[in-house]
Amino acid sequence: MQKKDIGLGLLVITVGAVVALVNPRFLSPINLANTANLIGLFGLFSIAEAFVIVTAGIELSIGSVIALLGVIFIDLIASHGVPWPIALVIVLALSIVIGLLHGWLITRLKLQPFVVTLCGLLIYRGIARFYTKDGTAGFTFGTDLPMLDYVFVGRSAGVPHSVIAFGIFAVAAWVLLHRTVFGRHLLAVGKNEEAARYSGINTKRVIVTAYVLCMFLTGVSAVFFAMYTKSVQPSSHGNFYELYGIAAAVLGGFSLRGGEGSIIGVVLGVVLLQMLQNLVNLLGIPSSLNFAVMGTVILFGVIADTQFRSYRERRRQATARSALTENSAAPSGISA
Numbered sequence: 132m133q134k135k136d137i138g139l140g141l142l143v144i145t146v147g148a149v150v151a152l153v154n155p156r157f158l159s160p161i162n163l164a165n166t167a168n169l170i171g172l173f174g175l176f177s178i179a180e181a182f183v184i185v186t187a188g189i190e191l192s193i194g195s196v197i198a199l200l201g202v203i204f205i206d207l208i209a210s211h212g213v214p215w216p217i218a219l220v221i222v223l224a225l226s227i228v229i230g231l232l233h234g235w236l237i238t239r240l241k242l243q244p245f246v247v248t249l250c251g252l253l254i255y256r257g258i259a260r261f262y263t264k265d266g267t268a269g270f271t272f273g274t275d276l277p278m279l280d281y282v283f284v285g286r287s288a289g290v291p292h293s294v295i296a297f298g299i300f301a302v303a304a305w306v307l308l309h310r311t312v313f314g315r316h317l318l319a320v321g322k323n324e325e326a327a328r329y330s331g332i333n334t335k336r337v338i339v340t341a342y343v344l345c346m347f348l349t350g351v352s353a354v355f356f357a358m359y360t361k362s363v364q365p366s367s368h369g370n371f372y373e374l375y376g377i378a379a380a381v382l383g384g385f386s387l388r389g390g391e392g393s394i395i396g397v398v399l400g401v402v403l404l405q406m407l408q409n410l411v412n413l414l415g416i417p418s419s420l421n422f423a424v425m426g427t428v429i430l431f432g433v434i435a436d437t438q439f440r441s442y443r444e445r446r447r448q449a450t451a452r453s454a455l456t457e458n459s460a461a462p463s464g465i466s467a
Contacts, residue, residue, distance in 0.1 A: 187389025
């Protein structure tokens with residue numbers, strides 16, 4: 132665990148204690164269960180965003196992809212009678228195709244990730260609205276899909292399945308990023324893509340894989356959100372979710388310059404953001420201020436990252452000067 136993770140963990144505990152003191156309802160079983168469910172839902176695509184940010188990229192189309200894939204998933208089941216496991220496979224396959232497309236445009240056509248994903252944000256949202264004729268995709272009244280509900284909305288031993296899924300994917304992401312060769316390649320590409328390429332790393336493949344992983348997790352998140360809401364209004368469903376993912380990743384220590392970050396930090400970042408949003412709701416503050424909270428978090432996260440980098444650089448330079456001074460002061464040889 133990194134020092135940043137320990138500091139963020141202490142901050143989460145402190146904020147949780149403050150929220151509980153301000154409003155004891157925070158510790159009620161119903162509120163804790165609902166908060167945990169939201170942590171699981173938002174955590175999935177926050178991990179997805181982290182995989183792209185670590186390569187010094189960005190993914191701005193997450194919210195629109197969640198809307199599009201959610202519409203398709205519900206429509207396949209409700210309107211076309213497709214069995215839900217097949218609909219799930221189709222949605223996840225589409226998410227992988229989107230990730231491959233983004234990676235190809237960035238690595239082969241040399242387009243900026245910001246431009247590619249910003250265009251995706253507009254394109255996928257537009258397709259979702261056209262697909263439903265700007266209506267709402269939802270299950271018809273009386274639809275009975277107990278197994279589907281149990282898998283994505285149910286609970287085991289009182290724990291929402293979204294939290295269980297988040298935990299499984301968080302562990303897998305931690306192993307992938309921090310304990311595998313591919314994870315080291317991701318960090319190397321984010322730190323210095325040109326140096327990584329000269330060292331023999333297939334940087335294009337690494338970047339494409341990062342976007343595929345990002346979109347795959349977004350596809351999983353889209354299905355969970357579709358089942359959580361039971362209907363999808365494509366003009367608003369998933370709006371600004373990408374900003375939430377960026378905020379959680381930045382809080383978790385992922386630098387927007389790439390090359391560093393911690394999955395444990397992302398998990399703690401998601402928990403902290405949900406605590407703050409829960410505090411806003413418990414205090415009766417207008418929910419529209421949630422966006423102000425996210426913007427403030429991103430701003431302070433970037434400021435903290437910049438200051439921390441400057442501090443480390445000053446320490447490194449001071450250590451180098453100290454070592455140089457000691458070497459120059461040491462005797463050059465021993466006389467007979």
